[in-house]
Amino acid sequence: MAKYIFVTGGVTSSLGKGIIAASLAKLLQARGFRVTIQKFDPYINVDPGTLNPYEHGECYVTEDGAETDLDLGHYERFLNIYTSQANNVTTGRIYQTVINKEREGAYLGKTVQVVPHITDEIKRRMLLLGQSGQYDIVITEIGGTVGDIESLPFIEAVRQLQWELPEEDTAVLHLTLIPYLKAAKELKTKPTQHSVKMLSQEGVHPDIIVCRTEKPLTPDIRRKIALFCNVKQEAVIEAADVPTIYEVPLAMMREGLDTIVLKKLNITHYKEPDLTRWKEFLDKLKYPKGKVSIGLIGKYIELQDAYKSILESFIHAGAVNECKVDIVNVHSEFITPENVTEKLSGLDGLLVAPGFGHRGVEGKIIAVKYAREKGLPFFGICLGMQMAVIEFARNVLGLTDAHSTEMNPSTPYPVIDLMEEQKKISAKGGTMRLGAYPCEIREGTLAHKIYGCLHISERHRHRWEFNNQYLDLYEKSGMIASGKNPDTGLVEIIELSSHPFFIGVQYHPELKSTVENPHPLFVHFVKAAKEFSDKKNDVKNPLLQSEMI
Numbered sequence: 282m283a284k285y286i287f288v289t290g291g292v293t294s295s296l297g298k299g300i301i302a303a304s305l306a307k308l309l310q311a312r313g314f315r316v317t318i319q320k321f322d323p324y325i326n327v328d329p330g331t332l333n334p335y336e337h338g339e340c341y342v343t344e345d346g347a348e349t350d351l352d353l354g355h356y357e358r359f360l361n362i363y364t365s366q367a368n369n370v371t372t373g374r375i376y377q378t379v380i381n382k383e384r385e386g387a388y389l390g391k392t393v394q395v396v397p398h399i400t401d402e403i404k405r406r407m408l409l410l411g412q413s414g415q416y417d418i419v420i421t422e423i424g425g426t427v428g429d430i431e432s433l434p435f436i437e438a439v440r441q442l443q444w445e446l447p448e449e450d451t452a453v454l455h456l457t458l459i460p461y462l463k464a465a466k467e468l469k470t471k472p473t474q475h476s477v478k479m480l481s482q483e484g485v486h487p488d489i490i491v492c493r494t495e496k497p498l499t500p501d502i503r504r505k506i507a508l509f510c511n512v513k514q515e516a517v518i519e520a521a522d523v524p525t526i527y528e529v530p531l532a533m534m535r536e537g538l539d540t541i542v543l544k545k546l547n548i549t550h551y552k553e554p555d556l557t558r559w560k561e562f563l564d565k566l567k568y569p570k571g572k573v574s575i576g577l578i579g580k581y582i583e584l585q586d587a588y589k590s591i592l593e594s595f596i597h598a599g600a601v602n603e604c605k606v607d608i609v610n611v612h613s614e615f616i617t618p619e620n621v622t623e624k625l626s627g628l629d630g631l632l633v634a635p636g637f638g639h640r641g642v643e644g645k646i647i648a649v650k651y652a653r654e655k656g657l658p659f660f661g662i663c664l665g666m667q668m669a670v671i672e673f674a675r676n677v678l679g680l681t682d683a684h685s686t687e688m689n690p691s692t693p694y695p696v697i698d699l700m701e702e703q704k705k706i707s708a709k710g711g712t713m714r715l716g717a718y719p720c721e722i723r724e725g726t727l728a729h730k731i732y733g734c735l736h737i738s739e740r741h742r743h744r745w746e747f748n749n750q751y752l753d754l755y756e757k758s759g760m761i762a763s764g765k766n767p768d769t770g771l772v773e774i775i776e777l778s779s780h781p782f783f784i785g786v787q788y789h790p791e792l793k794s795t796v797e798n799p800h801p802l803f804v805h806f807v808k809a810a811k812e813f814s815d816k817k818n819d820v821k822n823p824l825l826q827s828e829m830i
């Protein structure tokens with residue numbers, strides 16, 4: 282029988298519920314428990330796949346092809362496990378299931394209502410992973426903030442489950458904010474008291490209160506929160522700001538979050554947490570020996586959450602290389618042939634980001650040209666790879682106006698074209714080529730060197746692909762397909778043999794990089810950037826220069 286931990290949020294959004302949930306999960310996992318995390322989002326979209334990144338950040342894709350909330354990325358990166366469609370549920374999906382059942386006649390004769398039908402469906406899904414027998418503990422993060430109209434059915438479902446399951450099988454953790462008022466020089470507990478009161482009015486009483494704070498909580502403040510929120514003082518946990526999210530598990534361990542949760546769940550046998558690999562990673566992250574600057578060429582750069590997994594993958598890869606990766610955001614919409622050198626000349630590597638639609642693509646193509654001509658390490662992901670293919674067509678193969686039919690349906694040279702199976706699809710939700718597909722790597726290529734093997738599997742999210750009619754022409758001119766889908770021949774990886782590091786991938790490697798398993802493509806890209814930077818510095822060093830002369 283699995284145990285269930287529910288994580289709610291109060292006072293404001295963006296307090297980092299996902300990170301707290303993932304950190305608690307990490308600690309429980311390190312103590313030997315089989316843990317998973319799921320997220321229940323109160324919005325009505327069936328999944329976040331149709332959301333613009335400006336709305337809700339990156340859309341994270343799982344192995345089984347679910348388009349999910351970016352918090353699932355944190356869960357995978359922290360726990361080094363795979364999540365699935367079952368780990369992310371929205372109000373939209375709940376209603377869709379209930380309405381479909383109603384149409385099938387499953388509720389015949391009954392009025393279908395929020396309580397019990399919607400709440401029953403929420404509860405069914407909350408228990409699903411726990412019933413699989415694969416987990417000892419399931420953590421469920423409820424999106425949104427307590428008090429929101431839309432999260433009410435979820436809170437009601439938690440209330441009912443707490444009542445239905447044995448007392449020691451559930452725990453509720455409430456994450457809240459303790460603001461610091463500069464003028465009064467005081468931490469304030471009132472917003473927390475109100476949000477706990479609101480949660481209690483909805484019938485759920487938290488067992489643990491985790492307090493986000495800029496200043497340390499004094500014993501007085503802890504006592505006050507415990508007294509007015511009706512929890513034990515040891516159940517008031519301080520979550521102070523830390524320099525990196527990867528320190529949060531250790532900060533939570535110092536506060537005893539995991540042991541207090543285990544106590545509530547009446548679990549008495551557990552081992553000391555084994556966080557050796559985690560700590561090794563943190564040490565390397567905190568004390569880098571060098572630094573590289575990587576340009577992130579994208580059109581959503583105003584919003585860091587839009588490229589969350591890419592940024593985290595660089596953190597993992599930086600630690601492996603013992604160097605700090607400085608990300609320089611370059612807005613692709615504003616890159617022109619005139620300003621490209623000024624914008625990109627200080628960089629040690631260029632990552633051209635994924636994306637949809639025509640906005641900003643010409644800037645991406647200009648950036649690729651710069652990297653190709655200057656020998657600057659280049660890494661293109663999904664749309665970034667497609668832009669590298671277009672750049673090569675236009676500037677090397679002489680196919681003027683070559684394009685993707687996504688941006689220009691009447692291009693004379695459709696080097697990137699809509700996948701055959703996509704041609705009959707018009708609905709947008711969940712219809713891309715999604716999730717894990719195999720890829721076979723060509724021997725002796727850069728991709729082979731990077732992966733160290735010939736059969737890989739990576740995750741996808743796209744509709745367009747390399748047009749194989751042009752493959753011969755490309756390969757004769759030096760851009761080769763070093764990875765292909767073994768069943769369809771779809772080009773998964775392209776590279777330039779004459780360049781120190783130039784690689785583009787149709788898939789999303791950033792979705793599979795974790796703390797304990799950094800992605801080889803990012804690791805090797807950062808390594809190449811480091812070599813590029815070292816060389817640059819050698820040339821700048823007059824002593825070395827004179828030696829060279």
Ligand code: GLN
Binds near residue numbers: 636664665687
């Ligand atoms: N828009 C491109 C396609 O659908 C690339 C998608 C992406 O970058 N994820 O093929």
